[in-house]
Amino acid sequence: MVSAGFFIICTVHSAVALTCGALMMFYSDEFFVFSHGETQATKLLGSTQHDRLLIRTSHSFSGLLLFAVGFFLFMVAFVKDVDFHAFFAKGCVLLHVAMAVWRIYFDSKIEVLGHAWLRLVVGDIALGVSWVLFLVYSWREKYD
Numbered sequence: 001m002v003s004a005g006f007f008i009i010c011t012v013h014s015a016v017a018l019t020c021g022a023l024m025m026f027y028s029d030e031f032f033v034f035s036h037g038e039t040q041a042t043k044l045l046g047s048t049q050h051d052r053l054l055i056r057t058s059h060s061f062s063g064l065l066l067f068a069v070g071f072f073l074f075m076v077a078f079v080k081d082v083d084f085h086a087f088f089a090k091g092c093v094l095l096h097v098a099m100a101v102w103r104i105y106f107d108s109k110i111e112v113l114g115h116a117w118l119r120l121v122v123g124d125i126a127l128g129v130s131w132v133l134f135l136v137y138s139w140r141e142k143y144d
Contacts, residue, residue, distance in 0.1 A: 003141065005134050006085045010077030013092075013127065017070030024063025028056060036116055086138060089131045096128030 023031045032041040046052040076088060100121045107117035 003082070003085060003134075003138055005137055006089070007077045009130055009134055010073050013130075014070045014073035014077065017066050017073060019070075021063045021065070021067030021070055024066060025060050026063075028059045028063070040116070082138070086135065089135050089138075092131045093128050093135070096124045096131070100124040100128070 029041070029045065032044055036044060046055045079085070103117045103121045103124065107120065
């Protein structure tokens with residue numbers, strides 16, 4: 001039996017990834033001011049013109065990658081194989097845990113970010129928990 005929860009979670013995660021990717025590509029300055037504040041954003045955007053160009057290019061490619069991930073999640077939402085749903089959800093949980101660990105060990109060392117890494121870790125954990133809840137729900141359906 002195909003679960004509607006998988007489609008919903010994939011579409012919500014896809015919408016978040018597509019939106020954030022588009023914002024990173026086209027509105028990176030405003031995105032950083034909104035997420036980090038005015039003073040931190042100016043530090044993150046570099047001090048020289050060459051630095052700013054490299055950082056903007058890097059953020060544009062990161063946004064493009066995030067947009068592609070969102071598009072991929074949208075395509076995966078229409079897969080009907082229940083075994084694939086569980087496999088994909090487990091992979092997403094591992095990915096979000098790895099991102100949280102990365103942020104704890106590396107992003108926390110960057111002084112310019114301040115305590116923004118903590119908010120991002122909470123977001124990664126929340127996204128991972130949504131997949132865990134899907135797995136628990138699907139296991140309950142499977143073994144009832």
